[in-house]
Amino acid sequence: MQELENRLSEVQQRIGQACRRVGRNPDEVNVVAVTKYVDLDKTRQVLDAGCLHIGESRVQDAIPKWQELHNRGTWHMIGHLQRNKAKEVVGRFSYLHSLESIELAKEIERRAKSIQATMKCFIQVNISGEETKFGISRKELEDFTIEMANFSSIEVVGLMTMAPHIENREEIRSVFRELKECQHRLQKKQIPHVPMTELSMGMSQDFEIAIEEGATWIRLGSILMGE
Numbered sequence: 001m002q003e004l005e006n007r008l009s010e011v012q013q014r015i016g017q018a019c020r021r022v023g024r025n026p027d028e029v030n031v032v033a034v035t036k037y038v039d040l041d042k043t044r045q046v047l048d049a050g051c052l053h054i055g056e057s058r059v060q061d062a063i064p065k066w067q068e069l070h071n072r073g074t075w076h077m078i079g080h081l082q083r084n085k086a087k088e089v090v091g092r093f094s095y096l097h098s099l100e101s102i103e104l105a106k107e108i109e110r111r112a113k114s115i116q117a118t119m120k121c122f123i124q125v126n127i128s129g130e131e132t133k134f135g136i137s138r139k140e141l142e143d144f145t146i147e148m149a150n151f152s153s154i155e156v157v158g159l160m161t162m163a164p165h166i167e168n169r170e171e172i173r174s175v176f177r178e179l180k181e182c183q184h185r186l187q188k189k190q191i192p193h194v195p196m197t198e199l200s201m202g203m204s205q206d207f208e209i210a211i212e213e214g215a216t217w218i219r220l221g222s223i224l225m226g227e
């Protein structure tokens with residue numbers, strides 16, 4: 001517990017420093033504490049420590065935790081979501097960071113409509129173009145986003161990406177910068193229920209670069225939970 005609080009305060013300092021370097025207000029940067037590595041008790045401790053945004057990536061691990069703890073915090077599904085699992089997430093989780101196909105959008109729309117809910121989603125973009133990564137390609141992004149105007153129960157709050165696992169910091173930076181450019185371009189289109197104000201980017205290894213490039217949501221797992 002003490003350890004978690006120490007890690008959290010160190011992370012908050014680093015967020016503050018990154019913000020100062022580029023003249024941003026740290027209040028613009030929201031931390032999603034990624035609890036996919038830890039059990040229910042540990043997840044409860046994360047909430048106790050004051051992390052109010054909880055990120056999970058696998059439905060089957062997330063739902064039991066959600067059932068115990070959903071009265072506390074805001075729940076984010078950050079991992080790849082299969083269409084047949086959408087029903088588990090809609091109405092429970094407040095945010096989906098991994099919208100990346102029309103088929104998934106259709107299922108979310110159908111489920112959300114049936115309970116008169118709106119699902120806040122980030123479109124996941126595969127900026128780096130790695131074949132192993134999920135996400136819409138840059139080429140398809142504009143058409144996909146425009147298509148979202150037809151999904152009235154989905155609110156597209158912004159874009160999400162994952163940087164490649166590489167050492168080259170400037171290459172990582174260029175991925176984040178490019179996502180920001182896409183966001184800016186799409187926001188100007190003023191598509192219905194596509195506010196496109198948010199950027200979900202940056203993980204334990206690269207969150208400071210992401211903040212410098214405009215992240216409004218960073219998703220932190222190992223740096224908070226410990227190895």
Ligand SMILES: *Cc1c(COP(=O)(O)O)cnc(C)c1O
Binds near residue numbers: 036057222
């Ligand atoms: C696991 C995961 C994270 C957190 O990764 P860390 O490197 O442990 O901070 C962030 N985003 C997604 C989509 C993840 O699956």
